[in-house]
Amino acid sequence: MEIKIEKLDLKIIFRAFLREQKAFLFPVVLILLQLFILFLIDVKSDIFIYTSILNISLLLVFFLIRFLFFYKRVNKFIYILNNLEFDNHFDKHDFSLIENIALLKLQKLLRNAQKADAQHRELILEQEEYFMLWLHQIKTPIAAMDLLLQKNKTGDDFQMRKALLSIDSYTQMALHYLKLQTKNSDLDFAEFSIDTALQNIFRKYRCFFIYKNIVLNYKPVNLSIITDSILFETMIEQIISNALKYSCLNQKAPEITVFVENTNSIVIKDNGTGISASDLPKVFDKGYCGQNGKNMQKATGIGLYLAKKIADSINCKIEIKSKLGYGTTVRVKMKK
Incomplete structure (x- = not known):
């Protein structure tokens, strides 16, 4: 300073x-x-x-x-x-x-x-390099476990897939968090299809939709954007993951609707538990779980924090509207 x-x-x-x-x-x-x-x-x-x-x-x-x-x-x-x-x-x-x-x-x-300061920077760089290497290497056994689960289906198939998906998601979150923290890390901007990114996420969480009987409303839009595709997909995944998590807690028939609005916004809407007015301003704070997260006991308070950091880095804006007991609507605006 x-x-x-x-x-x-x-x-x-x-x-x-x-x-x-x-x-x-x-x-x-x-x-x-x-x-x-x-x-x-x-x-x-x-x-x-x-x-x-x-x-x-x-x-x-x-x-x-x-x-x-x-x-x-x-x-x-x-x-x-x-x-x-x-x-x-x-x-x-x-x-x-x-x-x-x-x-x-x-x-x-x-x-x-x-x-x-030079010694501290060198130490931080070494730690980042180690964790990046570890996170890339751990993806191999995760992929191998996924293949084994597909071949050897059991009665506990969903619980095992859920656990494996959590491990994979937390690994990806850590990987992207480190990437965002590294100042020298360049973003890979390229044109890609929104449909492709969304379908990758739906495919990844298909066991949740099937096992929890969650209805997905989505129509392909055939729209392309230019940004970092991996970070964009991770950002949307965090929002959809939250929608899936809290839709399951509601007594209503769980339903998630995803659509593109005005060609520059992606809207993710669920009819889950919703967010209280007191929790809403803090949902992007690091480590903040809110009352819903505390009730689940497994919430980390990192997902939306990471989504917000990604949005800031790729020039997007996330808006959340919610009412406790009536679901949540998240709007991701892509600035031109």
């Missing part, structure tokens, strides 16, 4: 100057003593007045010159402080001993801070 020192008020500089000029009292005392002696020996009044004016004028000129040098030194010191780097060189003759010691100490602190 960069902290800049503002220019000091003239009164503050003048008071500091007076405190530093204690030695200046000596010539003042000498001049006053000289005038007093002239007064005692009863010199002519015009000579006394001329001498007094000359001494006081010289004293004031000397005082003003010293103040101007002091004022310039203070401003130069502030400038160096505001632009100080650990390897900057400055003219030590321009400053007092204490000021030189302060600047050298600050340079040492800056050098140590920069070294610590």
